[in-house]
Amino acid sequence: MDEPCSALDPIATAQVEELIDELRESFSVVIVTHSMQQAARVSQKTAFFHMGIMVEYDETTKIFTNPTDQRTQDYITGRFG
Amino acid sequence: MGTMDNGPHIVSAFDEELMGIRAKLAEMGGVAEQMLADAIVGVERRDIELCEQVVARDRRLDRLEQEAEEQVIQLIALRAPVATDLRLLVASMKMSSTLERVGDLSKSIARRGLDLSRDRPMPITSSIARMGRETQRQLSDALDAFASRDVDAAISVWRRDVEIDGLYNSVFRELITYMMEDPRTITLGSHGLFIAKNLERIGDHATHLAELTYYVAVGEPLTEERPRGPRGYGDGGAASPAAGDAPSDDAASSDDAKTDNES
Numbered sequence: 001m002d003e004p005c006s007a008l009d010p011i012a013t014a015q016v017e018e019l020i021d022e023l024r025e026s027f028s029v030v031i032v033t034h035s036m037q038q039a040a041r042v043s044q045k046t047a048f049f050h051m052g053i054m055v056e057y058d059e060t061t062k063i064f065t066n067p068t069d070q071r072t073q074d075y076i077t078g079r080f081g
Numbered sequence: 082m083g084t085m086d087n088g089p090h091i092v093s094a095f096d097e098e099l100m101g102i103r104a105k106l107a108e109m110g111g112v113a114e115q116m117l118a119d120a121i122v123g124v125e126r127r128d129i130e131l132c133e134q135v136v137a138r139d140r141r142l143d144r145l146e147q148e149a150e151e152q153v154i155q156l157i158a159l160r161a162p163v164a165t166d167l168r169l170l171v172a173s174m175k176m177s178s179t180l181e182r183v184g185d186l187s188k189s190i191a192r193r194g195l196d197l198s199r200d201r202p203m204p205i206t207s208s209i210a211r212m213g214r215e216t217q218r219q220l221s222d223a224l225d226a227f228a229s230r231d232v233d234a235a236i237s238v239w240r241r242d243v244e245i246d247g248l249y250n251s252v253f254r255e256l257i258t259y260m261m262e263d264p265r266t267i268t269l270g271s272h273g274l275f276i277a278k279n280l281e282r283i284g285d286h287a288t289h290l291a292e293l294t295y296y297v298a299v300g301e302p303l304t305e306e307r308p309r310g311p312r313g314y315g316d317g318g319a320a321s322p323a324a325g326d327a328p329s330d331d332a333a334s335s336d337d338a339k340t341d342n343e344s
Contacts, residue, residue: 037161064163066300070087076163078090 001031005038017042036076040064048072087165095160102156102173103228105149109180110224112142116187117220117283121213123191124276125206127198135191142184149177168300172293176227179286179293183220186279186286193272203269208255209276212248216280216287219245223290227297235294236303238287243308245284252277 004020005013020029020042033039039046040060047057048069056069067073074080090096116135123132153174156162162170190213197203219238226234253274260270288307295303 036163040163065167067164073164074087077087077166078092078095079088080091 001029003033004031005033005035013038036064048075050075095156095166098152098156098160099166099169102149102152102170105145105152106173106176106180107224107228109142109145109149109177110227112138112145113180113183113187114217114221114224116142116184116191117213117217120187120190120194121210121217124194124197124213125210127194127202129195129198132191132194132198136188136195139184139188142181146177146181150174153177165297165300168297172297176290176293179289183283183286186283190276190279193276196272197269200269203259203266203273205252205256205259205270205273208248208252209273209280212245212252212277212280215245215248216283219284219287220290223287223294227290227294230294230298232295232298235291235298238291239295239303240308242284242288245281246309249277249281 001020005016008016017038020031023029031039031042043060045057046060046063048055048063048067048071050071056063056067056072058068062068063072064076067076071080116138119131120135122128123135153170156170157167160166197206219241222234223238225231226238256270256273256277260267292303
């Protein structure tokens, strides 16, 4: 899914995220998002891409508490765009 | 700290808020250090006025803790911090309550200092003062390590706690000896025991500050086995004096100063 909740209000977003959660019982779901919070909420694994290169891929919990790559850290904490 | 090491945020207000929390913690650290220093001098010099100042100053530390906590909660709610920012904020919250506990324990020392000052002098105060200065050094080094996010300095504080434990054991032994020799010293000796125990607890809190510094910088808890001296007390070990054991770590640490700060 490419930006499945782009421009949606919080309730519609929550419904889509709930659907993703139900779908993952039977499918692997890959979503592309620019919302850090959404990535943290819906995923078990997170990959950070920058300029077409995959910088880091790890458990979502690890990425958002203690990422390995400084570029990931700078991006998710809002230090560079 | 985090803001300096990692470059500025795009939203500069976030940096300002993080700096605000760092400043608040530095202020709390300063107040706690001063309370401990004054409590030790108060006990050593039998200075009633100084001891009373320490007791009065605890309210300021309580207020600062509350303010720090409010600032952290607001930042978590409004900025949704992650990674190094999140670690810093969680550590800040723990650090502010740790420093508040250091204040409580220093207040308790000062209260007992008041009782000691009103009674006849006791030779033990010099050993307690020596232990106090070592504890002061640990607290001060732990705060410096946090401020400069110096992992090596933090680990060094963490390792040195064993020295305070050793001093505690020798003060304990010395006091028991006095009390056995002359039962009239039992009241003063008991105050001395609690003062030493409070200092030992402050040492443990300094160790906790060092662990938080490590966590903020490295992202993982410090799990290595900490060096321990021969315990001797509270574990029924061979080094226990005939007169009985000191309160064991487990019993005394359950709510540390709470059992001892109002007497």
